[in-house]
Amino acid sequence: MAGQAQVNGSYQPTPNQPVVARMYDWYLGGTHNSEADRVAAVDVQNALPDIKPIAIENRSFLRRAVRWLAKNGVNQFVDIGSGLPTAMNTHEAVLKVKPNARILYVDIEETVVREGNEIIRKAGWHEQVSMIRASALEPETIFNNPEARRIIDFDQPVAILLIALIHFFETAQYEPVLSFWQSKIVKGSAFVMTHCSGDFRTPEAVRATIDVYARTPTPIIFRSREECLKIMGGWELVDPGLSQPELWRMEELDEREEEPPISNIWWVAVGRLV
Ligand SMILES: C[S@@+](CC[C@H](N)C(=O)[O-])C[C@H]1O[C@@H](n2cnc3c(N)ncnc32)[C@H](O)[C@@H]1O
Numbered sequence: 001m002a003g004q005a006q007v008n009g010s011y012q013p014t015p016n017q018p019v020v021a022r023m024y025d026w027y028l029g030g031t032h033n034s035e036a037d038r039v040a041a042v043d044v045q046n047a048l049p050d051i052k053p054i055a056i057e058n059r060s061f062l063r064r065a066v067r068w069l070a071k072n073g074v075n076q077f078v079d080i081g082s083g084l085p086t087a088m089n090t091h092e093a094v095l096k097v098k099p100n101a102r103i104l105y106v107d108i109e110e111t112v113v114r115e116g117n118e119i120i121r122k123a124g125w126h127e128q129v130s131m132i133r134a135s136a137l138e139p140e141t142i143f144n145n146p147e148a149r150r151i152i153d154f155d156q157p158v159a160i161l162l163i164a165l166i167h168f169f170e171t172a173q174y175e176p177v178l179s180f181w182q183s184k185i186v187k188g189s190a191f192v193m194t195h196c197s198g199d200f201r202t203p204e205a206v207r208a209t210i211d212v213y214a215r216t217p218t219p220i221i222f223r224s225r226e227e228c229l230k231i232m233g234g235w236e237l238v239d240p241g242l243s244q245p246e247l248w249r250m251e252e253l254d255e256r257e258e259e260p261p262i263s264n265i266w267w268v269a270v271g272r273l274v
Pocket of ligand 1: 020021022024058059062080081082083084106107108109112134135136137162163164165168218
């Protein structure tokens with residue numbers, strides 16, 4: 001199974017190719033997607049009939065994790081592979097808890113970064129929230145980016161978020177990325193991830209999903225619990241450790257948020273650098 005052959009220069013979807021950023025927008029009920037994205041998204045839905053609840057459950061975990069971190073010493077968030085900053089994304093959850101927090105969104109998909117910055121500017125958040133285009137596979141580009149430096153002080157604790165992203169990378173691709181961040185961020189910093197898994201799904205559903213994503217620039221890799229535990233190897237796991245999302249700190253749900261659906265496809269975790 002091939003992971004992404006991508007850095008910014010080589011991530012070049014053809015005009016009619018579906019891309020995961022906009023397919024994901026469709027899963028979340030958004031309108032920032034094209035006909036090609038919707039066709040591929042429906043094909044995923046045929047393989048995984050609960051793909052919409054799957055995306056909603058993932059976002060709910062993201063919000064609980066960043067709220068918990070904001071209450072526990074982290075004021076800065078680098079959300080890599082963020083997709084659009086809509087549908088109650090990181091900054092909306094964090095800023096309610098910590099109004100002076102700083103959030104940098106990073107995505108490789110140009111259309112999403114353009115629209116994302118427009119959304120941020122129009123809403124008046126641009127002093128403390130921004131979005132840059134970069135590949136997660138080139139972390140030094142993110143670390144040295146002047147706009148990233150305007151938003152984030154890497155001498156202070158920061159949470160690195162790779163949410164629903166590592167499953168687009170081979171092990172040999174994600175390992176150096178995590179080592180890079182561990183060598184650059186200070187103690188007390190954090191790493192948050194979610195990863196899709198076939199542990200509770202049929203091989204047929206997994207295969208059919210893999211086949212759809214093979215049509216996009218981002219082929220997908222399902223990993224087992226053991227493999228996901230390995231990803232978290234260099235981090236001290238926050239309770240309850242690597243878990244299914246419904247077991248991860250439900251008390252962090254905002255009073256206006258509904259209980260998320262349970263989809264049995266995610267492994268999720270928050271780790272601290274100690
Ligand atoms: C499944 S969406 C997840 C969105 C968001 N993190 C969430 O979980 O709600 C994956 C996102 O990662 C982006 N992406 C894929 N490969 C990437 C890469 N190498 N570097 C940065 N972003 C990437 C896609 O463009 C897309 O927006």
